[in-house]
Amino acid sequence: MASKNQADHLESQPLLAQSSNSAGGGASRDAAEATTTTRRERGMAKAFRSTAELAKHLPTGAVLVFEVLSPAFTNGGKCQSVNRAMTAWLVGLCAAACFLLSFTDSFLDARGTLRYAVATRAGLWVIDGTPPPPPEEAARKRLKFIDFFHALLSLVVFMSVAMFDRNVGACFIPVMSYDTRQVFNAVPLAGGMVGTLLFAAFPSTRHGLGFPIPAAA
Incomplete structure (x- = not known):
């Protein structure tokens, strides 16, 4: 009896409303799939980045x-x-x-030039004879x-x-x-x-x- 009433209720709804409900459900599924794909891509990118970082260590x-x-x-x-x-x-x-x-460390200065330094307790000691980095940069990499x-x-x-x-x-x-x-x-x-x-x-x-x-x- 409940199934019959539900069927009658669906038949009584306009076709436009049914189509809207179907479209809304499809959009929700697409959004969920996109979220899952984004998380998977971020996880893979993080794994590859960690693997590449091993060469430096x-x-x-x-x-x-x-x-x-x-x-x-x-x-x-x-x-x-x-x-x-x-x-x-x-x-x-x-x-x-x-x-x-x-x-040891290396960084890019304001002109995009690669510079080499050694980390100290005070910051960075540049070893290639160029001017020292900005104080905030040196303090961040102490x-x-x-x-x-x-x-x-x-x-x-x-x-x-x-x-x-x-x-x-x-x-x-x-x-x-x-x-x-x-x-x-x-x-x-x-x-x-x-x-x-x-x-x-x-x-x-x-x-x-x-x-x-x-x-x-």
Whole structure:
């Protein structure tokens, strides 16, 4: 009986009113779909941006230099005393570079010129000989706790790769047990994964040296 009354009520409505209700429902569905699409696009853009930002934080340059020079410095793992000393210096210099480069920054001045600086507690210290940035710009990019966190994390990631390198391991530990060899195989992968996740979870606004920056940065 209720279905019959509802049908009679719909039949009694003008066709224009029914069409308006149908159009309103379609517009609502379109708006909901557009909102869902916008959220999905924002999420994907954020994920891609976080992935691109990793290149600025991970010690890829130091690792590349180390991987190129370590075979020669370690003599392919067959180290003498001089090889051990050279390898230790190589690891130390690359580790220091990883740590110190985390405090560097670059920015665009009013003329759109790319300038390089080092973050300090007072602001930015420009290292390319050009005039200092405006006080508000320098204060906004002063040294922060997150910079020390990134520097320490970059150092840990590099050391997990360098100290567990096959040639370095053979140089300093010529005879390895099975358990030690398994640790040497697992630590670089675990260190890289943990470092990548932490860098993505706690990003930085610094651009370092040699990385392009947008005009609005």
